[in-house]
Amino acid sequence: xxxxxxxxKGLKIEIDGAPCVITDFQFVKPGKGQALYRCKIxxxxxxxxVDKTYxxxxxxxxxxxxxxxxxxxxxxxxxxxxxDSTTYEQIQLDADVLGDQRFFLVEDMEVEMLFHNNNPxxxxxxxxxxxxxxxxxxxxxxxxxxxxxxxxxxxxGYELSVPLFINQGDRIRIDTRxxxxxxxxxxxx
Amino acid sequence: MKIAVLxxxxxxxxxxEVRSACLWAIRDFFHQEGFIEVxxxxxxxxxxxxxxxxxxxxxxxxxxxxxxLHMKQLLAAGFSRIFQMxxxxxxGERGDRHHPEYTMLEWYRTDSDYMDxxxxxxxxxxxxxxxLRMNASHHGRFASIPWQKEWWVLTVQxxxxxxxxxxxxxxxxxxxxDVDLVNCVEPALAEIEVPVxxxxxxxxxxxxxxxxxxxxxxxxxxxxxxxxxxxxNAYSELTDAxxxxxxxxxxxxxxxxxxxxxxxxDENFLAALxxxxxxxxxxxxxxxxxxxxxxxxxxxxxxxFQEG
Numbered sequence: 001x002x003x004x005x006x007x008x009k010g011l012k013i014e015i016d017g018a019p020c021v022i023t024d025f026q027f028v029k030p031g032k033g034q035a036l037y038r039c040k041i042x043x044x045x046x047x048x049x050v051d052k053t054y055x056x057x058x059x060x061x062x063x064x065x066x067x068x069x070x071x072x073x074x075x076x077x078x079x080x081x082x083x084d085s086t087t088y089e090q091i092q093l094d095a096d097v098l099g100d101q102r103f104f105l106v107e108d109m110e111v112e113m114l115f116h117n118n119n120p121x122x123x124x125x126x127x128x129x130x131x132x133x134x135x136x137x138x139x140x141x142x143x144x145x146x147x148x149x150x151x152x153x154x155x156x157g158y159e160l161s162v163p164l165f166i167n168q169g170d171r172i173r174i175d176t177r178x179x180x181x182x183x184x185x186x187x188x189x
Numbered sequence: 190m191k192i193a194v195l196x197x198x199x200x201x202x203x204x205x206e207v208r209s210a211c212l213w214a215i216r217d218f219f220h221q222e223g224f225i226e227v228x229x230x231x232x233x234x235x236x237x238x239x240x241x242x243x244x245x246x247x248x249x250x251x252x253x254x255x256x257x258l259h260m261k262q263l264l265a266a267g268f269s270r271i272f273q274m275x276x277x278x279x280x281g282e283r284g285d286r287h288h289p290e291y292t293m294l295e296w297y298r299t300d301s302d303y304m305d306x307x308x309x310x311x312x313x314x315x316x317x318x319x320x321l322r323m324n325a326s327h328h329g330r331f332a333s334i335p336w337q338k339e340w341w342v343l344t345v346q347x348x349x350x351x352x353x354x355x356x357x358x359x360x361x362x363x364x365x366x367d368v369d370l371v372n373c374v375e376p377a378l379a380e381i382e383v384p385v386x387x388x389x390x391x392x393x394x395x396x397x398x399x400x401x402x403x404x405x406x407x408x409x410x411x412x413x414x415x416x417x418x419x420x421x422n423a424y425s426e427l428t429d430a431x432x433x434x435x436x437x438x439x440x441x442x443x444x445x446x447x448x449x450x451x452x453x454x455d456e457n458f459l460a461a462l463x464x465x466x467x468x469x470x471x472x473x474x475x476x477x478x479x480x481x482x483x484x485x486x487x488x489x490x491x492x493x494f495q496e497g
Contacts, residue, residue, distance in 0.1 A: 005281065026284060026285065027282070027283060027284025027285075027287060028284065028286070028371045028375075029241070029282060029284075029287060030367055030370045030371055030375070030419065031412050031419050031422045032239060032240075032241065032242075032394060032396050032422070033241060033363075033366070033367035033370065033394075034240075034241045034363075034364070034367050035241065035281070035282070036367060036368065036371055038371065038372070053368055053371070053372060055364070055368075057447075
């Protein structure tokens with residue numbers, strides 16, 4: 001159990017059995033009154049956000065969370081299969097748990113998976129992933145200075161904006177936290 | 190190599206200059222008004238007893254949570270206008286508007302009540318704002334608080350009926366009062382351009398204030414809000430030693446029930462109280478005043494250092 005004075009931004013707690021994270025936190029104490037802890041709380045499964053005010057005496061449940069390192073293996077229809085490299089246990093995730101992150105998986109990628117009561121609820125990918133551009137308008141040679149972007153697609157159909165000088169067949173790095181273009185990987189080695 | 194701590198301090202240069210100008214203007218105002226500046230002990234045997242305020246132990250003594258009890262002894266001894274500005278300490282109060290060590294301004298005048306103190310407060314804040322306007326080289330950087338416009342003065346009763354939908358004077362509920370104050374009332378006050386005074390607190394929330402003659406359901410206490418930030422708390426001071434002792438004892442047993450540390454009753458203070466003339470007094474948070482003047486989001490932005 002946590003007490004109210006443990007609460008802070010980023011702390012993971014449990015409300016009615018659901019794992020949640022505190023996204024905003026404010027200590028308040030009205031004149032001569034009791035200490036109150038105002039929180040914005042996000043449900044880690046549904047993504048829904050609620051406001052909640054805790055009193056100093058309140059106890060808050062601690063979620064049973066476990067973080068594990070897994071290797072991405074392969075896609076099986078709507079399922080994505082990961083493997084624990086020490087136990088060889090296989091774990092299947094649906095597209096909706098992964099969200100857009102499913103587009104950035106590559107075979108043998110190491111990911112961090114967060115489990116709540118042994119159910120996977122959150123996956124953290126490496127910050128950058130390499131992908132090949134399979135479709136875009138031909139590049140404009142030498143135009144590396146402007147910030148003008150154009151649409152492009154990677155192998156699994158994910159669309160993003162890339163600078164004008166990027167060509168079909170170029171390999172780029174994508175920031176998995178934002179889903180946006182980061183830089184081009186130089187070729188010619 | 191850059192030193193992060195020094196970078197942070199140099200970023201605060203403007204805030205600390207405004208703070209300095211503010212401290213100067215406060216002292217200037219009180220000296221012009223014929224107040225004397227007093228210094229009372231920072232380490233106390235008996236901190237002012239409040240249900241929700243805990244004092245930091247300091248050896249066998251406690252660091253003061255307020256200089257109130259000593260300042261009132263000076264009133265009883267014949268000092269008629271006194272002020273003090275200095276550090277106070279409260280355990281566990283840490284947030285954007287709180288720090289366990291902070292700077293408090295208190296002033297008291299005899300033969301006056303809480304509404305006389307409101308007149309002082311308005312003139313003081315106009316004086317400070319004017320001093321900053323005339324002397325600061327930081328034009329346009331201050332939050333534009335229209336101090337000179339008429340301030341709103343609302344009773345706690347009408348405030349709660351309007352924004353929280355219930356009457357805390359009719360039936361007081363301490364827990365609901367605190368929660369609704371921060372969740373319903375303070376956000377509404379933050380939308381009001383001019384300073385707002387909430388006055389006449391339910392008797393159960395009187396603390397060291399006198400109950401109103403002819404209407405003992407309320408205490409002569411007000412709080413000042415500027416931009417939704419609570420700046421000051423004022424009383425018509427309770428001078429009835431018997432009632433004060435009863436309130437201390439009631440508070441001590443409520444603290445014991447909460448598992449809060451026990452504090453001795455300050456017998457010197459109680460003995461002095463019967464000799465104290467009718468007086469008004471106030472505590473004003475200086476850090477928060479600077480926050481309001483600067484439009485700062487956190488108390489950390491207006492204090493050079495924060496230990497602990």
